[in-house]
Amino acid sequence: MKILLINPPNTNMILTHLPSYIDEESGIFPPLGLMYLASSLSNKTGINVEILDALLNKISLNNIANKITNYLPDLVGITATSFTLIDALLIAKTVKEVNQNIHVTMGGPHVSIYPNETLLQKDVDSVVIGEGEKTFSDLVNNLNEGKNLEGIPGLAFKNKQGQIINNGYRDFIENLDEIPLPDRNLTPYKEYYSILGEKHPITTIITSRGCPFRCSFCYHFLGKKWRTRSAKNVIEELESCVNIGIREFWFFDETFTIDKKRVLDICDGIISKKLNIKWNIRSRVDTIDKNMMERLKLAGCEKISFGIESALSKTLKVLQKEINPDKSKEIVLLAKSLGFETSTDFMIGSPGETREDILETISFSLKLDPDYATFSITTPFPCTQLYNSLLENKFFDRDYWKDFSISPSKDFIPNLCNEYLSREELAHLQNYAYKKFYLRPKYILKKMLKLKSPIDFLRKAKVSLRMLASREK
Structure with missing residues (x-):
């Protein structure tokens, strides 16, 4: 049985409320979720898996069609977020145009929230809901053996009569060490990069799943219970990457530092193994x-x-971010004093914020003076407490994310949630924040002195020039 896993391009990505000079130039990370799915099949005989990263190589639909024609997979798996749903569905359509008999399954945060709505799309045969390794493996087994798909937890599908069958959620995997390590050799791993990276190639790693905190703007795709991999298991993955020449790692845990002992154990393992990595x-x-x-x-x-989010306690309360600005200042300054590069994330345009409030957060970012800062416009995403509360309080008159899932449109623009400032005013303030932070002469000089290579210079110069020329409102 042949399987092709596809990471969609961002050709038709819906609006992210980030300036284009930030959104388009930040870098490209490997499709870690697809690599985990591929590895979950590694011990199964007669199963051949390939990964096609259409985002990395900007692969067109015609070239995807050629790949499918030449490879002739029995199953195509496509990952989809809310932002990439259009491109994911276009790939599904392309698959079916090549061969109607190829089973198309989709997974990822968005389709996990709206599995039945996703299955209304004629080119999608099944949806993997939530954590995918076990469900995807069961799907492959049943298709390979000609068995019915009913009874597979975590799977929704269309039967032969076109009826949607939703088998419900599967329990999360408690022992993450039992999951095979992601196979980076299935991707062009040497080509991934970040504009903030120092070594080449880079990769991402996740050492825990779930998040126990209550931030109202987050969707807990992998659950609210925090589950961890052992330090030994993490070190094993790091070693496997070092052995193929990867020495820079971006840990994508939602919060890496929850368990101090585990953090120290991982650090001690890196030190004792003399891995000589940057992370x-x-x-x-x-x-x-x-x-x-x-x-x-x-x-x-x-x-x-x-994640600092705001300089105002009232906004942090709305976002249910249980920190305070004084603590943020203390910790960021401490990290800087110990020689860390620091990056801070801010949100503007949350419910109740005025123009003066946003300007205070921008001013706070300058006082913290981290190496990098992002300023996102608060956007209510599906299945977050923020979105649900806005629906309940009639701030929105309908579940527009559900509507989008039923009838996806390239023209879809997510709603914002500030009652005082228009979309244009918020975009203007966001653009002002980026320019105010990054175009300071002192900041520019400091960064020029830290440039690592000609490529580093060119990438950052490109962003700076686009920022200078930007007229985004």
Whole structure:
């Protein structure tokens, strides 16, 4: 049985509310979820799996059709977020135009929220809901053996009569160490990069799943219960990457620093194995301290990203981000003093925010003076507490994300949730924030002195020039 897993391009990506000079130039990371699915089939005889990263190589639909024609897969799996749904569905259509008998399955956050709505699309045969390794493996087994798909937890599908059958959710995998390590050799792993990266190639890694915090703007695709891989299992993956020449890692755990002992154990493993790697993590300001930072630094961690969100306690309360600005300032300054590169994420245009509030957050970002900052416009995404509460309070008159899932349109624009400022005013303030932060002469000089290579210079210069020329409102 032949399987082709496809990461869609972003040709028809819906509006992200990020300036184009940021959205288009940040870099491309490997499709980690597809790599995990491929590895989940690694011990099955007679199963051949390939991954096609159409995003990395900007592969057109015609070339995707040629790949399908030449490879002749029995099953095509496509990952889809809310942003890439249009492109994912266009790939599904392309598959069926090549051969109607190829089974098309989709997975990812968006289709997990709206599985039945996704199956209304004529070119989609099944949807993997939530965590995919076991469900996808069962799907492959049943298709390969000609068995019925009913009874596979975590799968929704259309039967031969075209009826939608939803088997419900599958329990999350408790022991993450039992999941085979993602197979990077199935991708052109040497080609992935980040504009903020220092070594080449880079890769991503996830050492835990789920998030125990209550932020109202987040969708917990992998659950609210925090599940972890052991330090030994993490080190095994790092070693396997080092063996193929990868020495820079972006840890994509939602919050890496929840369990101090586990963090220290991973650091000690990196140090004792003398892996000589560079790595970046995401943290909250209330789950990290000086002792942890010092050990992270010894182990080669160079950059920490913090979700600061706002300078205002009232906005943090609305977002249910249980931190305070004073703590944010303390931890960011501590990280800088210990030699870490710091990155901070801010949100503007949350419910209740005025223009003056947003300007205060922009001013706060300058006081923190991290190495990098992002400014996103607060957008209510499906299945988040923020979106649900806005629906309940009639801020929106309908579930427009559900409508989009039923009738996807390239012209779809997600709604915003600020009652005082228009979309154009928020976009103008966002553009102002980026220029105010990144076009400071002192900041530019500091970054020029830290340039690592001609490629590094060209990538960052391209973003800077686009920012200068930007007239986005």
